[in-house]
Amino acid sequence: MDEIDFEGLxxxxxxxxxxxxxxIEVDAPDLRRVLTKLRLSGVxxxxxxxxxxxxxxxxxxxHFDANYHIVNVKIRIGREDSKVESITTxxxxxxxxxxxxxxxxxxxxxxxxxPQNVFLCEGSPRAPLRKKDDVEMKEKGND
Amino acid sequence: xxKTTTIPIGPQHPALIEPEYLKVSVDGETIVDVDIxxxxxxxxxxxxxxxxxxxxxxxxxxxxxxxxxxxxxxTYSMAVENLIGDVEVPLRAKYIRTIxxxxxxxxxxxLWAGVAGYEIGIDTVFMSAWKDREYVMDLxxxxxxxxxxxxxxxxxxxxxxxxxxxxTKIEKVMDVVSKRADYxxxxxxxxxxxxxxxxxxxxxxxxxxxxxxxxxxxxRACGFDYxxxxxxxxxxxxxxxxxxxxxxxxxxxxxxVRLGEVKVSASIIRQCVSKMPKGDIRVKVAPNxxxxxxxxxxxxxxxxxxxxxxxxxxxxxxxxxxxxPTYSNILTLKPTLIGQQLADLPIIVxxxxxxxxxxDRVALVDVNKGDxxxxxxxxxxxxxxx
Numbered sequence: 001m002d003e004i005d006f007e008g009l010x011x012x013x014x015x016x017x018x019x020x021x022x023x024i025e026v027d028a029p030d031l032r033r034v035l036t037k038l039r040l041s042g043v044x045x046x047x048x049x050x051x052x053x054x055x056x057x058x059x060x061x062x063h064f065d066a067n068y069h070i071v072n073v074k075i076r077i078g079r080e081d082s083k084v085e086s087i088t089t090x091x092x093x094x095x096x097x098x099x100x101x102x103x104x105x106x107x108x109x110x111x112x113x114x115p116q117n118v119f120l121c122e123g124s125p126r127a128p129l130r131k132k133d134d135v136e137m138k139e140k141g142n143d
Numbered sequence: 144x145x146k147t148t149t150i151p152i153g154p155q156h157p158a159l160i161e162p163e164y165l166k167v168s169v170d171g172e173t174i175v176d177v178d179i180x181x182x183x184x185x186x187x188x189x190x191x192x193x194x195x196x197x198x199x200x201x202x203x204x205x206x207x208x209x210x211x212x213x214x215x216x217x218t219y220s221m222a223v224e225n226l227i228g229d230v231e232v233p234l235r236a237k238y239i240r241t242i243x244x245x246x247x248x249x250x251x252x253x254l255w256a257g258v259a260g261y262e263i264g265i266d267t268v269f270m271s272a273w274k275d276r277e278y279v280m281d282l283x284x285x286x287x288x289x290x291x292x293x294x295x296x297x298x299x300x301x302x303x304x305x306x307x308x309x310x311t312k313i314e315k316v317m318d319v320v321s322k323r324a325d326y327x328x329x330x331x332x333x334x335x336x337x338x339x340x341x342x343x344x345x346x347x348x349x350x351x352x353x354x355x356x357x358x359x360x361x362x363r364a365c366g367f368d369y370x371x372x373x374x375x376x377x378x379x380x381x382x383x384x385x386x387x388x389x390x391x392x393x394x395x396x397x398x399x400v401r402l403g404e405v406k407v408s409a410s411i412i413r414q415c416v417s418k419m420p421k422g423d424i425r426v427k428v429a430p431n432x433x434x435x436x437x438x439x440x441x442x443x444x445x446x447x448x449x450x451x452x453x454x455x456x457x458x459x460x461x462x463x464x465x466x467x468p469t470y471s472n473i474l475t476l477k478p479t480l481i482g483q484q485l486a487d488l489p490i491i492v493x494x495x496x497x498x499x500x501x502x503d504r505v506a507l508v509d510v511n512k513g514d515x516x517x518x519x520x521x522x523x524x525x526x527x528x529x
Contacts, residue, residue, distance in 0.1 A: 063466075070438050093356030118182055
């Protein structure tokens with residue numbers, strides 16, 4: 001595998017102390033372009049997708065395995081009408097991870113052909129990993 | 144007129160650790176399609192971790208899995224240590240972590256060999272492998288006080304030391320286990336019945352393994368020389384070992400990789416106990432962690448186990464994300480099952496070692512007539528054993 005040009009992919013936020021992981025941030029509309037570039041540079045395995053609700057926005061982090069190096073590509077999307085483009089055509093392994101992101105954080109995945117839930121059943125709390133207003137949580141008896 | 148029949152398998156089974164649901168379409172005895180549904184044992188652990196402090200979460204992480212509990216605590220501890228940034232885990236603690244992780248791999252792979260024997264109808268292998276597994280379980284109990292949740296790893300090191308008396312016992316057990324691994328490898332390669340049930344069965348192509356993000360023995364059975372232990376976390380950088388790789392990608396290859404790894408694990412443990420330095424086993428860390436994000440991964444018995452952690456300055460994590468090996472391997476089940484015989488389904492599914500094996504109660508649905516009948520496990524074992 002060729003050496004990956006992290007600077008050419010997006011803004012390198014940080015590298016882990018032991019050098020085993022790189023954190024990159026890109027703009028949401030550039031996601032598919034950057035990931036295609038990553039795929040062409042020889043990165044074949046998507047490890048998982050993490051969604052984080054930080055209270056202001058939703059961060060979606062794509063973790064890739066690049067021959068004993070972890071590449072973390074982060075995008076930020078709004079909390080209202082949250083949506084990301086599907087990457088299943090670039091990384092087939094994203095199928096389940098995208099569906100999980102959708103159900104856990106109420107993020108719409110544009111282009112994933114199997115939108116049904118992976119883990120949550122009917123009657124489960126909606127988007128359990130979203131930060132909820134304390135009052136709303138108490139009313140629903142969720143806390 | 145449609146020829147296929149749909150057979151729902153699962154999700155409930157009294158003997159299953161993890162209930163899952165497989166909707167299998169068959170044409171005669173041949174599997175033509177399979178739909179896998181997860182989530183029957185979803186416990187919301189990632190959400191739970193946001194409400195517990197970093198130390199409490201060690202014990203939550205430990206309860207992710209009944210087999211790789213040690214792998215979860217070590218990875219969680221590593222993720223939090225990476226979050227804090229300047230934690231120097233003592234060398235002795237790194238060696239103890241390695242010993243626990245490898246003992247866990249030993250008992251997990253021996254358990255798998257037994258389950259594989261059971262699934263192909265040879266209970267002698269099941270009983271024999273599980274008997275040998277007990278030697279390892281006894282060691283784990285002597286080291287940690289527990290057979291399953293060891294409570295060994297913590298943030299900044301380990302919670303208990305390994306005494307010199309136990310080290311003598313470890314060396315003896317490693318000799319026994321290595322010999323038994325050779326014996327089981329010989330059985331899986333040469334026993335006619337086992338070869339007939341495993342060779343060429345449930346073959347995963349190299350391309351599919353890569354495409355569907357396979358990890359661990361499932362990946363290495365397809366010819367990929369890729370083992371996260373090569374990153375050198377814990378004490379793996381200090382010991383001599385090589386990953387076990389097989390080519391065929393079938394059930395037999397997966398068995399050979401796991402049994403080979405039993406020998407490798409025994410060798411790693413032997414090297415660790417002989418090289419283990421004296422000294423502290425943990426360093427104290429502050430309860431609050433300033434804002435940061437970090438990742439950690441290890442090679443658990445079933446493959447790569449990945450943690451992502453985010454801190455916000457308090458004593459509780461903002462977010463912990465866990466990707467277990469089976470979650471990554473589950474997509475490979477579909478390409479391995481299609482075109483296979485229905486009776487081979489239990490062993491093919493068990494070959495990725497997903498903690499669930501067969502099924503006690505299935506409903507057979509004839510899609511043409513809409514008829515449905517429920518049968519018990521004896522029916523499935525009957526067709527499984529031909």
